[in-house]
Amino acid sequence: MAQVAPENSIGVFDSGLGGLTVLREIHRLLPQENLIYFGDTARVPYGNKSAATVIRYSKEIVQFLLARNVKAIVVACNTASSYALETIKQMTDVPVIGVIDPALRALVRTASPQAIAGLIATRGTIQSGAYPAALQRLGGKQKLVTQPCPLLVPLIEEGYTEGLVCELIVRDYLEPLVRQGVGYLILGCTHYPLLAPLIRRLYPQFHLIDSAEETAHELAAVLANASLNRKEGTARIELYVSDMTESVRMLKDRFFAGKVDIFTEAQLAEY
Amino acid sequence: MAQVAPENSIGVFDSGLGGLTVLREIHRLLPQENLIYFGDTARVPYGNKSAATVIRYSKEIVQFLLARNVKAIVVACNTASSYALETIKQMTDVPVIGVIDPALRALVRTASPQAIAGLIATRGTIQSGAYPAALQRLGGKQKLVTQPCPLLVPLIEEGYTEGLVCELIVRDYLEPLVRQGVGYLILGCTHYPLLAPLIRRLYPQFHLIDSAEETAHELAAVLANASLNRKEGTARIELYVSDMTESVRMLKDRFFAGKVDIFTEAQLAEY
Numbered sequence: 120m121a122q123v124a125p126e127n128s129i130g131v132f133d134s135g136l137g138g139l140t141v142l143r144e145i146h147r148l149l150p151q152e153n154l155i156y157f158g159d160t161a162r163v164p165y166g167n168k169s170a171a172t173v174i175r176y177s178k179e180i181v182q183f184l185l186a187r188n189v190k191a192i193v194v195a196c197n198t199a200s201s202y203a204l205e206t207i208k209q210m211t212d213v214p215v216i217g218v219i220d221p222a223l224r225a226l227v228r229t230a231s232p233q234a235i236a237g238l239i240a241t242r243g244t245i246q247s248g249a250y251p252a253a254l255q256r257l258g259g260k261q262k263l264v265t266q267p268c269p270l271l272v273p274l275i276e277e278g279y280t281e282g283l284v285c286e287l288i289v290r291d292y293l294e295p296l297v298r299q300g301v302g303y304l305i306l307g308c309t310h311y312p313l314l315a316p317l318i319r320r321l322y323p324q325f326h327l328i329d330s331a332e333e334t335a336h337e338l339a340a341v342l343a344n345a346s347l348n349r350k351e352g353t354a355r356i357e358l359y360v361s362d363m364t365e366s367v368r369m370l371k372d373r374f375f376a377g378k379v380d381i382f383t384e385a386q387l388a389e390y
Numbered sequence: 391m392a393q394v395a396p397e398n399s400i401g402v403f404d405s406g407l408g409g410l411t412v413l414r415e416i417h418r419l420l421p422q423e424n425l426i427y428f429g430d431t432a433r434v435p436y437g438n439k440s441a442a443t444v445i446r447y448s449k450e451i452v453q454f455l456l457a458r459n460v461k462a463i464v465v466a467c468n469t470a471s472s473y474a475l476e477t478i479k480q481m482t483d484v485p486v487i488g489v490i491d492p493a494l495r496a497l498v499r500t501a502s503p504q505a506i507a508g509l510i511a512t513r514g515t516i517q518s519g520a521y522p523a524a525l526q527r528l529g530g531k532q533k534l535v536t537q538p539c540p541l542l543v544p545l546i547e548e549g550y551t552e553g554l555v556c557e558l559i560v561r562d563y564l565e566p567l568v569r570q571g572v573g574y575l576i577l578g579c580t581h582y583p584l585l586a587p588l589i590r591r592l593y594p595q596f597h598l599i600d601s602a603e604e605t606a607h608e609l610a611a612v613l614a615n616a617s618l619n620r621k622e623g624t625a626r627i628e629l630y631v632s633d634m635t636e637s638v639r640m641l642k643d644r645f646f647a648g649k650v651d652i653f654t655e656a657q658l659a660e661y
Binding site: 171172269284291361362364365 | 431432433438439440442443513540541544547548550554555558559562632634635636
């Protein structure tokens with residue numbers, strides 16, 4: 120294994136561009152850290168694909184990141200965190216952080232044990248059972264009510280985050296949670312924070328839990344603990360995508376206008 | 391090249407399962423023909439991916455089909471037909487049939503030269519300009535009005551083909567065509583025939599043009615002309631997918647209940 124040093128980048132990946140919500144929080148909290156993001160836009164979405172396929176794709180991306188000597192890996196995709204986290208941890212000695220535990224730690228910390236939490240996520244994340252398993256492991260007593268939302272990622276990737284169609288689909292998915300007495304809503308997909316303004320307007324009674332900020336804090340703690348945090352300097356931000364689509368061009372500027380040093384298409388097949 | 395004989399199968403492929411609408415028409419018209427279908431469910435959808443990526447994926451699938459000695463290839467995907475048809479034709483001597491020319495031949499045959507035709511399709515199909523180019527090549531004088539519908543494939547792959555959400559999205563996409571005086575509506579994506587009942591109910595004034603039936607007729611003519619049609623016997627139908635997802639299991643029985651001989655996942659990376 121190559122030498123891991125504070126100068127090395129933090130690797131972050133997602134099925135597409137949703138994970139940029141996590142990258143943005145990491146950059147906000149740790150503005151001096153060098154970052155490499157990989158979005159698998161040639162194969163997005165992951166949420167309705169099988170476990171075997173999501174694990175295979177995740178391994179290819181982790182190999183890409185490890186080849187760039189990352190000092191930590193953030194799996195900024197709930198579906199990949201659900202299916203592939205253990206596999207990824209076995210591939211490397213650098214810290215690997217998913218988005219599920221941070222979200223659930225926030226729930227356990229802020230909600231009463233009697234609270235009912237709704238989990239909205241892709242079909243894959245929900246079918247994996249990763250959230251209930253992690254909640255139990257973390258000692259949370261809250262009740263989890265799950266709702267797969269297979270259309271939200273396509274909607275968001277197409278730029279629909281407001282408007283009647285979006286509102287109707289969100290209502291279709293969230294009304295059953297209202298009826299079940301949900302008070303906390305876990306945004307169990309890194310795309311969903313882009314719908315937070317709409318959800319807050321429609322359902323002001325929900326307390327939203329977004330893993331992006333929590334994940335950034337967990338990453339900061341892990342790096343500090345391993346003395347791997349970069350103390351000063353300006354961040355170098357590199358964005359890689361497996362397909363340079365229209366949506367990529369549209370979304371990049373929305374997130375990191377003027378801050379990205381490298382922005383390019385990379386073929387995973389070569390790795 | 392291996393010997394091509396009437397017993398050999400016809401290869402049909404699509405980004406996902408939408409191309410089954412074409413496979414079904416082929417089987418209806420040519421019930422004795424052996425068929426191999428490949429659906430790239432591990433990488434669906436193609437419609438918002440770049441030309442380079444769609445061409446790369448199409449070549450991999452064509453290699454898979456050619457390795458099985460197909461006697462003809464039907465590109466049952468409008469996005470792949472738009473971007474990759476010429477590339478595929480250069481890979482083989484067997485007949486290669488896309489879905490665009492058959493749809494436009496139906497338009498030219500049935501519509502007056504003054505008619506206005508609406509084209510609904512993926513963003514990729516529309517950006518490629520393949521439809522206007524083909525219409526000109528076929529000598530059609532009809533005016534083409536285009537409308538990208540990026541959300542229809544995700545909706546259909548999730549099984550939404552009726553209901554309020556689906557109706558609203560369809561209306562969003564089709565109202566501009568009504569205002570532009572469209573009389574003929576080309577379903578420029580092999581998924582869209584699954585929305586035909588809804589579209590007929592909302593817009594009875596449109597004359598729908600679906601390439602599936604036309605493509606089957608063109609295939610029949612090409613095979614007969616090359617003396618490659620299988621004269622008798624029962625069809626062997628093989629379905630391959632690159633990912634055995636939930637949607638695959640759901641949709642297979644909807645299309646070919648009890649008729650499929652081989653139904654399996656196949657890794658393209660091996661080819």
